[in-house]
Each structure stands twice: as structure tokens, then as C-alpha cells.
Amino acid sequence: MITAQDIAKLREQTGAGMMDCKKALEEANGDAEKAGEILRKKGIVKAAKRTDKIAAEGLTAVKVEGNNAAIVELNAETDFVAKSDDFKNLLNAVVESVLATRPNDPAEALNNAELQNKFNEAVMKIGEKLNLRRLASVQAADGETLGAYVHMGGKISALILLTGGTTELASEIAMHVAASNPKYLNRDAVDPALVAKEKEIASEQLRAQNKPENIIENIVKGKLDKFYGEICLLEQPFIKDEEKTVEKFAAESGAIVKAFWRFELGEGIEKKSCDFASEVAEQLK
Numbered sequence: 651m652i653t654a655q656d657i658a659k660l661r662e663q664t665g666a667g668m669m670d671c672k673k674a675l676e677e678a679n680g681d682a683e684k685a686g687e688i689l690r691k692k693g694i695v696k697a698a699k700r701t702d703k704i705a706a707e708g709l710t711a712v713k714v715e716g717n718n719a720a721i722v723e724l725n726a727e728t729d730f731v732a733k734s735d736d737f738k739n740l741l742n743a744v745v746e747s748v749l750a751t752r753p754n755d756p757a758e759a760l761n762n763a764e765l766q767n768k769f770n771e772a773v774m775k776i777g778e779k780l781n782l783r784r785l786a787s788v789q790a791a792d793g794e795t796l797g798a799y800v801h802m803g804g805k806i807s808a809l810i811l812l813t814g815g816t817t818e819l820a821s822e823i824a825m826h827v828a829a830s831n832p833k834y835l836n837r838d839a840v841d842p843a844l845v846a847k848e849k850e851i852a853s854e855q856l857r858a859q860n861k862p863e864n865i866i867e868n869i870v871k872g873k874l875d876k877f878y879g880e881i882c883l884l885e886q887p888f889i890k891d892e893e894k895t896v897e898k899f900a901a902e903s904g905a906i907v908k909a910f911w912r913f914e915l916g917e918g919i920e921k922k923s924c925d926f927a928s929e930v931a932e933q934l935k
Contacts (some may be wrong), residue, residue, distance in 0.1 A: 722785040811907075
């Protein structure tokens with residue numbers, strides 16, 4: 651049985667109209683993933699444009715010190731607490747500890763007795779549940795360069811690792827990462843299943859437009875090139891000079907982008923949407 655909550659969730663995920671979502675779910679026998687594909691094949695939803703819902707409060711932080719860097723996300727229950735000095739002091743203690751001890755994950759970071767004590771003290775003082783959601787610890791080798799950028803006071807943090815280049819160059823590319831939100835470094839990093847799905851959807855859209863089969867392949871190739879240009883860092887137009895890709899911009903300074911990390915506050919955490927579901931249910935009566 652397809653519920654109002656199912657329709658509401660698909661509508662939020664795709665931006666499609668309520669009745670389009672209902673029909674797609676019926677056609678897919680309630681399978682939300684297949685329903686989303688149906689909507690995209692009909693051209694109702696554009697590929698790779700879904701916006702993750704942000705529910706968590708808190709801040710991200712990044713710090714570079716010599717050949718070491720750390721990037722973290724610390725969550726609180728309310729924005730009021732996230733703006734407090736006590737929360738910001740804890741965030742600073744967390745990123746300093748990660749920088750010094752280089753843990754692999756939050757659990758390992760909090761195995762550090764000193765940090766765990768600071769965490770517990772902050773929880774007791776603030777009176778809210780706090781969560782060290784994720785972290786990355788990076789160490790640059792000889793000949794490698796680190797750069798960082800923080801956007802909107804900690805809503806987004808980005809970290810870049812270059813082979814060659816300068817700290818200033820790495821920081822400029824980190825700023826691009828914060829602004830442009832690439833999902834992958836290059837084409838090789840993209841999941842082949844995702845690429846296959848994009849090809850399938852593009853082909854279906856063109857057939858629906860009665861395009862001849864002998865030209866569909868070339869058009870699909872062009873669509874895939876555009877798709878890669880949106881999601882792959884090295885192929886994105888650099889924000890300060892859109893005539894150049896990020897890869898070319900780095901190469902002109904003798905650098906190669908080796909890796910990047912981008913933490914956006916609360917990305918991927920879904921917010922409950924009971925009121926919206928009720929609204930959909932009312933309109934379906």
C-alpha cells in the first residue's frame with residue numbers, strides 16, 4: 651500500500667509534483683528507488699540534482715599544521731548551542747586532538763581519555779547530546795601540499811591534498827570544493843553502476859523524444875561528459891576562471907590534485923517531515 655508518507659518522501663527527494671510521485675510509485679509497486687528512476691526517465695527530475703536534507707545542528711572545522719591536517723564535524727541538538735562558546739571550545743579541542751593523534755574514526759578519537767573527559771564535561775555543562783559525527787586525518791608526504799577553507803563560519807569545511815603546488819593554491823582549490831560540492835575526484839572514482847544508470851536514463855529520454863538510434867550514442871556521450879563535469883572535481887570549471895578546469899588550473903602551477911575532503915554540516919541526515927506528509931494526505935482525499 652502506498653502511503654501519504656511515501657509520496658511526501660519521494661516528492662521531497664525529487665522535487666516532482668505530488669500526483670507524478672503517486673503515479674510513479676504505483677507504477678513501481680511502491681519501490682521508491684524505481685519510482686525515482688521512472689520520474690527521471692520521463693524528464694520530470696534532472697539527473698544529479700538531488701539536494702540532501704539538512705537536519706543536524708553544529709559545526710565543521712578543519713586545521714592544517716605542517717604536514718598534518720584534520721577535518722571534523724561535531725553535532726548538537728540546537729543551533730543555539732552550536733553558536734555558544736562552550737561548543738566552539740569543544741570543537742577546537744576535538745580538531746586539535748585529531749590533528750595530534752590521527753585517529754581513523756570518531757570512536758578511536760574518543761578513546762583518548764583527555765578528549766573524552768572534555769567531551770563529557772561539555773555535555774554536562776551544555777545539557778544537550780553532542781555527537782562527533784565524522785572526521786578525517788591526513789598526513790602529507792614529501793612533495794605534497796595541504797590547503798584548507800572554511801565557509802559560513804563552519805557550515806562547510808574543505809581540505810585539499812596536492813602533489814606539488816603551494817599552500818595558497820591548495821587553499822584556493824579547497825574554496826572551490828566548498829562552493830562547487832564535487833562528489834568524486836575524477837571519472838575513475840565514479841561508481842560504474844551510477845554511470846550505467848545515467849546512460850540508461852539519458853537513452854530513455856532521447857527515445858521518448860523519437861531521436862534516431864544511430865545518433866543516440868553520440869548524444870549520450872555528450873550528456874555523460876556534462877555529468878562528469880558536474881560531479882568530478884578535476885573536470886569542474888574553476889570558480890575563479892571558468893575557462894579552465896580545476897585540473898588545468900592546478901597544472902599551470904605545476905600541481906596535481908591528489909585528494910579532497912568536504913564536510914557540510916548535517917549532509918545526508920534526513921529531517922522528519924510529519925507535517926508535510928499530513929499535507930499530502932489531506933490533498934489526496
